[in-house]
Amino acid sequence: MVTRRRFLGTLGASALIVGFDPTTRAWATGAGSRSVQRIPHLDGVLLTDLPTRQADGRDLGRIVSRLPRAVLRPGSVRDVQKMIAFCREHRIPVATRGQGHSTHGQGLTDGLIIENRSLAAIHSVGADSISVDSGVLWREAAHAAAARGLTPPLFTTYVGLSVGGTLSVGGFPAQNELGLQIDHVRELDVVTGDGRLHRCSPDRERDLFEVMLGGLGQCGVITRATIDLVPARGLARNYLLQYPTTDTARVWADLHVLLERRELDGAYILMFAPDGKTVVYQLNGVVFYDAGRAPDDGRLLRGLSVPASSAAVVDSTYLEWVERYDRVIDGWRRQYAWDDLLKPWFDVILPGETAQGYVSEVVPTLTARDFGPPTGIGFVFPQRRSKLTRPFFRVPPGDSEFVYLFDVLTSSPAPGPDPAFAAEMLDRNRRLYDKARALGGTRYPIGSLDFTGDDWRAQYGERWPDLLRRKARYDPGRILTPGPGIFS
Ligand SMILES: Cc1cc2nc3c(=O)[nH]c(=O)nc-3n(C[C@H](O)[C@H](O)[C@H](O)COP(=O)(O)OP(=O)(O)OC[C@H]3O[C@@H](n4cnc5c(N)ncnc54)[C@H](O)[C@@H]3O)c2cc1C
Incomplete structure (x- = not known):
């Protein structure tokens, strides 16, 4: 502290x-x-x-x-x-x-x-919840909980992010069956735009609680959060299966097999271009377990289009798994001045009906500019729709069992300003967004996209009047979080 x-x-x-x-x-x-x-x-x-x-x-x-x-x-x-x-x-x-x-x-x-x-104090770690200041990093929350054999149920890929920052956007995890980080919040302390401090939860000032979770900081500043904890398994086993982009149908079919069986703790697709030209898909599956109860790889990976024996298996402690991308990012920071690369990231959530078609069409059009190694990567994170409970986190409409977060995490070839690259990629993002929106997609607003007032109204859809009402109530001077440009 x-x-x-x-x-x-x-x-x-x-x-x-x-x-x-x-x-x-x-x-x-x-x-x-x-x-x-x-x-x-x-x-x-x-x-x-x-x-x-x-x-x-x-x-x-x-x-x-x-x-x-x-x-x-x-x-x-x-x-x-x-x-x-x-x-x-x-x-x-x-x-x-x-x-x-x-x-x-x-x-x-x-x-x-x-x-x-x-403001980064860990106030308490209880039997089933942790109470932290919103400036605490998820990595710090993970370690504090682990000392009691517990864990927050979900993490983002990189855990050097603040609790307040990810709760303001959503917090999409690698797991597919548990919703987002915002679905595991019990209580928040919030300072609203008039300077008042509120304690809110599903049972107390629910209007405020809801609009703070995935609400892009429009109605207040989260100062403290109480988050679920669950028992932690000690170990993690990660399975990595590689497919050429020409095998799009196979990687999706295998992903769906894993999702339907619900035997893994998480499954998602990672995309990268090892030779700088051709994108490959890597299906990632993870299972958590306790020492002495090693998972049966053959059983968990049965019935896929590739033999179980072709999977690379990476064993680690649970906490090492939680921090797996932190090590990658730390390396990029040291080697490539990653912080100073331009990052025109593209992030969209697609309904199950159109996700595979969209991703399969878009990925082959991406080049070394988009997926330049080593720091350009992409993801597809599936999430069960019924687990997404927060109204201001905008989920594509529809009946599909799953929705899919599709990220293209582009970075510039070299550190320092590069206006031409930024303009080219912002154009690309607009094109990709328009295409996704026509297919029922919504924006996951962590990335780089010039969004107009009309875009925001479309993003919030039937929730727009409600957002206006809550904004007027909790931030009457409209001073909070102008960055996304929702009300400008
Ligand atoms: C390497 C990397 C990996 C990532 N992986 C994932 C992933 O797997 N899943 C995922 O969902 N996201 C992921 N993200 C995106 C990340 O979750 C968001 O960008 C998140 O907002 C960043 O947290 P931050 O602490 O940097 O927030 P900031 O960028 O500082 O803030 C984000 C927004 O929230 C507002 N805000 C911040 N704190 C508060 C607060 N206490 N109260 C109210 N408003 C606040 C800010 O004003 C801003 O508008 C990743 C980002 C990076 C860099």
Whole structure:
């Protein structure tokens, strides 16, 4: 947990802000002008030095930048409340920053950034739930729970993401039968756009609870979350089966066999181009188990189009499995300056009726520009529709048993600005999105797509009037999370 002393230690690097001048709309470091409105006393700090603002003025996509006027490193939830109330009064937009791993400015603003990482306490680990500040990383929650033999039921592929960040978008896992991370939240503490702190759950302030889960930070700032825990198995076995793209039908058929049998803990498709040209599909299956009860590979992989013996088998501890992509990303960070590559990511959710046809048509059109090795990869994550319970997480309409998240995680060939590459890939994303939408797809809004007001209305469909109503109620000044551009 970050202490007040550490906050104060950062002060030397920047001038201390005392107020905001509504006439010049600038922060003031002295009480000089009479119009300066003093900022409330804070437990943490408000920073305006350029390096801090620049660091929080961009995200992992490296495509969009927006310089905030100031950055709050809160020392308490009270700080978040006070500064949101202050910003509302002075019509200053506010965005919360988790790990800033969005790719298209979703968490950026030219107003105030609240660095949520400053609030990162693990409050309690109980027999079946964990209560954490929203700046806690999923990796940290996993380790805290593991110390008690427990685990959150689901993780994203990479677990260096903040709890608040993934709960604001959804949190799609490798598992297929348990819904998303947002489906396993019991209670939230939320500061709404008027600076008030609420505790909400399915039984208490349900309107707010629902609109915060997958709600893209439009109605409040999550400061604390209570999340389900389940008993953890100690070990994981991962099966990897490879197919050429010409065998699209076979990889999907095998995926469906595994999904229908429900014997694995998770199954998904990974796509990559090992030679830089031709994309291959890798069917990934995982099963969790306890020591001394090794899974029967032949039985679990029976009836597939490829022999069970052709599967590469990777054994690990459960926690190593949870962190499997963290090691990959850490390596990319060291070797390829991955943080500074442009990441025009494309992410869409498709209904079962059209997913296979769409992916099979799109993937062969992708080239080394889209899937350039080693950091360009893609995924198909199936999820059972009936497990998706949160109304503001937009699921494609339809009756299919499963919906499918399709990601194309493109990155630029070299670090640094490359406007032509960014423009080319944003065009591609628009094309792919339009095609997906015509087939019933919805956007998973973590990626890079220029979305208009009409696009957002289509995304929310019959939920749009309800979203407007909740926005008006919880963020009456419309100051929160302007990045996605939903209400602009
Ligand atoms: C390597 C990698 C792998 C990934 N794998 C997956 C995956 O498997 N499944 C999946 O679903 N996603 C995945 N993602 C996407 C990821 O879940 C989202 O981008 C997530 O929002 C990032 O978390 P963050 O802490 O960086 O959030 P940020 O990017 O900081 O914030 C995301 C959005 O939420 C808002 N926000 C942040 N914190 C709060 C809060 N406390 N209260 C209210 N609003 C808030 C921000 O303002 C912003 O709009 C992956 C991302 C990366 C980089």
